[in-house]
Amino acid sequence: MIPAGQAVDDSIASLKTMLKPGDVIVDGGNSNFRDSMRRGADLEKSGIHLMDSGTSGGVWGLKVGYCLMVGGSIDAYRLLEPALKTLAPENGYLHCGRVGSGHFVKMVHNGVEYAIMQAYAEGFELMHRGPFPVDLPAVSQLWENGSVVRSWLLELATLALKDDPKLEKVKPWVADSGEGRWTVHECVDYAVPAPTIAAAVFARFASRDEEGFGLRLLSALRNQFGGHAMKTEK
Amino acid sequence: MIPAGQAVDDSIASLKTMLKPGDVIVDGGNSNFRDSMRRGADLEKSGIHLMDSGTSGGVWGLKVGYCLMVGGSIDAYRLLEPALKTLAPENGYLHCGRVGSGHFVKMVHNGVEYAIMQAYAEGFELMHRGPFPVDLPAVSQLWENGSVVRSWLLELATLALKDDPKLEKVKPWVADSGEGRWTVHECVDYAVPAPTIAAAVFARFASRDEEGFGLRLLSALRNQFGGHAMKTEK
Amino acid sequence: MIPAGQAVDDSIASLKTMLKPGDVIVDGGNSNFRDSMRRGADLEKSGIHLMDSGTSGGVWGLKVGYCLMVGGSIDAYRLLEPALKTLAPENGYLHCGRVGSGHFVKMVHNGVEYAIMQAYAEGFELMHRGPFPVDLPAVSQLWENGSVVRSWLLELATLALKDDPKLEKVKPWVADSGEGRWTVHECVDYAVPAPTIAAAVFARFASRDEEGFGLRLLSALRNQFGGHAMKTEK
Amino acid sequence: MIPAGQAVDDSIASLKTMLKPGDVIVDGGNSNFRDSMRRGADLEKSGIHLMDSGTSGGVWGLKVGYCLMVGGSIDAYRLLEPALKTLAPENGYLHCGRVGSGHFVKMVHNGVEYAIMQAYAEGFELMHRGPFPVDLPAVSQLWENGSVVRSWLLELATLALKDDPKLEKVKPWVADSGEGRWTVHECVDYAVPAPTIAAAVFARFASRDEEGFGLRLLSALRNQFGGHAMKTEK
Known part of the structure; x- marks a missing residue:
């Protein structure tokens, strides 16, 4: 099984080969904010900014706009703001703080x-x-x-x-x-x-949970102490 | 201490002396729906209808209208509907069913x-x-x-x-x-x-709960088995 | 359906016709303590004592004795104590207080x-x-x-x-x-x-709960906002 | 702040300098089992065994013996068994499985x-x-x-x-x-x-939690919608 977040790490690694200092990668998915903090710190060493953008609104966002919770450096935020403004409804985006904070708030x-x-x-x-x-x-x-x-x-x-x-x-x-x-x-x-x-x-x-192991134990315990009939698997 | 609901029972008792068959009493407070069912059945014996009207919206209701959840006979409901329409915002009132159902939904x-x-x-x-x-x-x-x-x-x-x-x-x-x-x-x-x-x-x-008796027992138990220091009252 | 506790009320009613002041009825079942309080107060009017005896130990009680939590007047308790002593293990019975307290503790x-x-x-x-x-x-x-x-x-x-x-x-x-x-x-x-x-x-x-109505609503809501596929009944 | 578990890592690092292949380190504290798995795998590279021994019984263990839940290689377990037998009450120790399983069960x-x-x-x-x-x-x-x-x-x-x-x-x-x-x-x-x-x-x-931020928000919300008086800090 691919560890959660591995696909994002892979994408960032391959993007990194194409980017130069000052460029910005936006992770608009539901990454764990601790991963985003780690990735942001790592990219920063190459002068690349990570902007973590938590997005809410579901499939309805296409019609009414997405609510965007954004983390990252203020420079990256300023660069991306026109795009955020386009995607979000009025007052529907916020710079929540340093990298990771967007995914944390999301x-x-x-x-x-x-x-x-x-x-x-x-x-x-x-x-x-x-x-x-x-x-x-x-x-x-x-x-x-x-x-x-x-x-x-x-x-x-x-x-x-x-x-x-x-x-x-x-x-x-x-x-x-x-x-x-x-x-x-x-x-x-x-x-x-x-x-x-x-x-x-x-x-x-x-x-x-189709097995319900804990529930089976409860039923078995009731049977042990009370002689209560328990439902048995056929 | 006056038992919960006693004040409503008292008000209804005194109102009842002034009413005649076909009249409607509206209980717009947060009565327990089981009390409303009892009161409704009792009043019905005298031909008086009880309408239980759960009301939501708080102090803001004065400005934007109250959401009204109404229980009672269909006759009583028809009689009161103009008033409900005035108090509630658009589509903001509903006949939920027989007496008690308004307070249940509320x-x-x-x-x-x-x-x-x-x-x-x-x-x-x-x-x-x-x-x-x-x-x-x-x-x-x-x-x-x-x-x-x-x-x-x-x-x-x-x-x-x-x-x-x-x-x-x-x-x-x-x-x-x-x-x-x-x-x-x-x-x-x-x-x-x-x-x-x-x-x-x-x-x-x-x-x-300022006493926290259960929490005190937890702390005392930890002290008993683990020798964990417990915070003591001075 | 017989209301919970009705069978006990019926038994007590028929027992009452055979008893005289000073007699004691023991309810050794799992009655609700509020019912026991009501029944005790009612029987007391006829001079009959109700002793509510909560019993713990399950089917194992036959071998190791039952733990008995007893409520009722001190007179009734004294009268019954020899029986309690026989049924319970050592230190395994307690007069918890007035009628109802036994079933409350149980x-x-x-x-x-x-x-x-x-x-x-x-x-x-x-x-x-x-x-x-x-x-x-x-x-x-x-x-x-x-x-x-x-x-x-x-x-x-x-x-x-x-x-x-x-x-x-x-x-x-x-x-x-x-x-x-x-x-x-x-x-x-x-x-x-x-x-x-x-x-x-x-x-x-x-x-x-085989229906799981609340869970169905959760799944339907996820489908509404996220376009998440929901498992459907065939 | 020292990260949780750092002290154990430090102790193991210094112990390691004194040990030779085949030696066994016993961690009898409440380490996180994931740390024990990591430490065990790391020590195994040097041929040193880690045995994670979860211990239950509190201060009373001195009198009645400790219940011991032990993880690690079967070799390490056999080596330590005489000591476990001495410390634990009868049937009071168990080899739960590979390294980490002792702390997991604990x-x-x-x-x-x-x-x-x-x-x-x-x-x-x-x-x-x-x-x-x-x-x-x-x-x-x-x-x-x-x-x-x-x-x-x-x-x-x-x-x-x-x-x-x-x-x-x-x-x-x-x-x-x-x-x-x-x-x-x-x-x-x-x-x-x-x-x-x-x-x-x-x-x-x-x-x-003396601050109770969430509770403050609940109280403030009640005040907002219901005009309910809230208790205020002096």
Whole structure:
């Protein structure tokens, strides 16, 4: 398996052979900010600037512009600013600080995103299972108008629920693309309690785990002490 | 201490003496939906309708209108609709179902709100403590423009952080007003895993607990098994 | 469906017709302590004592004796003490306080039990999936001897893992019998942060939920904003 | 600041100058298992064996023996076995696998320990704050006899609670010594949901954080949207 980030290291190595001092490489992907710090320091030895540009907005960015969180030297930033201005919506880009800070802020953004998504998921699941036959797409759309929880993710929830009100077409299986994990790592290293972000990451892990070894142990333990029947594999 | 909800029961009792069949009482507060169901059934015996109207939007509602989640009979709803239309922003009110459903949907709304607030709190705390001197009001404002986590609560975070970037004026003490607790209760009763909502409620509990009995036990245990020095009260 | 506790209410009602003042009814099951308080107060009007006796030890209790947590009047306790002494192991019974306190202490016991089981489950799952081919039954047995985490539940884990080292015979499906839920309810009502107990209860909920509505919403949201492929039901 | 583990690297470097092929270095501390893997591979180039020995039992180990989790080559293990046998209680040592596996199993042990301690802390806090004046040392001792939650940590809780029933002498401030954090890191990297271990680590973080930046943001947000009074720093 290619180690995470290896492809970026390879691309930078081959770009480096074509560049001269003063040139700028922009990493607009979701690299780990610690990798970006390392790469930036390494490139700087050859006078080449790395600009790490965290990008948010998803596929909708093509229509409404991307939100850009940029790290790197002020010189590199000034050089790239016209491009940033073109890509981002109004007030939609920021020089966050030295190299690495753009991907750091983007990582935190994604960690927060995971937890917000999980928050809505819990709320809608409760309405789905609760005592009233709530019209979920209607509630989702309602909340967009004047409520405290209005957000862009809620607008997307409305679209998803209108398209498939019982979400029968989609599986309860959720990928994660790394930034959520990194955010938990950094929260642990900086001693920041992050129960909602961690919970959101763990929920995705559990959604994909078909073995459920820990759950099997729980069931086996219940059987050991309580004689509770356990469901057995056929 | 007056039991929660007693004031509403008292108000309804005194209103009831003045009303006649066909009249409608609107409870626009944050009553527990189970109380609203009980009150609605009780009033219905006298031909009086209860309409439970969950209201979201906070103090800003005066300017932009309130989002209204309404439960009750269809007759009562039709009678009140002109008023709802006046108070709410466009598409900002919904008949959620029978009596109780308005306060139920509002309760879930608040549970989700708790978890979303906690998500931002974790993310901003990580940026506050992390490796870069991030300009938090600037990041908050940036994210409003095109990012996946843009929301009204984020706009409020920007206002708060612009006013006091290090939040030095405010204490790390957070009240909770009941709906978050109720949401956890209902998630438990309907077997809905709700780790982020529960975590958000627990974080508020911990913020207000000056005694910290559980933490004292942890420290005493560490001292027992490890001889780890524990901080002692003077 | 018979409401939880109804069977106990029915039994007490029929017992009551046969009893006289001074008699004692023992509820040795896992009743909710609030029900026991209500029943005790009600029976007391007829001069009958209710003793709520929480019982721990599972099917092993037959061999090693049951741990008994008893609530009720001191008179009832004195009357029953010889029986308690016979059933419990040495120092294995306690008068916890007035009626209800026995089931309260038992409820807390079970909440703690849920969280301890979950703790082991997480640890063994990590060893199962981690970088070394760890011999889980051997580690479990090892820890019984001198380690900080030695416990009776660990001894049961050893038995379970020796019997089926990969737990292939048991399904990742875990029941819950109420006391864990009640503990979360009480923690919420008494403002006690209880993240491990709540997490343990939620993990069991998730293990049994085949629909996964919240997870479906997460996947649908990812598809909405990121164009991430989602797994679809066939 | 000296990077974590630097002292061990330094000790090994100076030991190495005195050792010859076939010699064995035992690291009996709480090193990160990834460091032990690296050190073991490095020493192996010089024919020196590293044996990583995770040790559990705390200060009580002097009396009852230490539980030892050992990693390293089978040759090194055979050489050291007489010493392990002397230090450990009966069946209290295990060759867990290749170098690093001893510290890995010890790390998991500590992660589980954190979560079990937190489980008891939550339960005792609920009894402390709940509706009955429960005699906590008596309940703790009771549970040692025949209950499902009996454990060595519970015995320590009894000692601590007997010494100071209201824990008035100890502060609600809990250190963490690294292994809990590492366990969360590894759970994240191996996609193991670990909500109780993470919650236990986060509770300790929160206990030591006097600033509470995230909580300040929550309070400021409530003030923004609800006009809720917030407690202000004087």
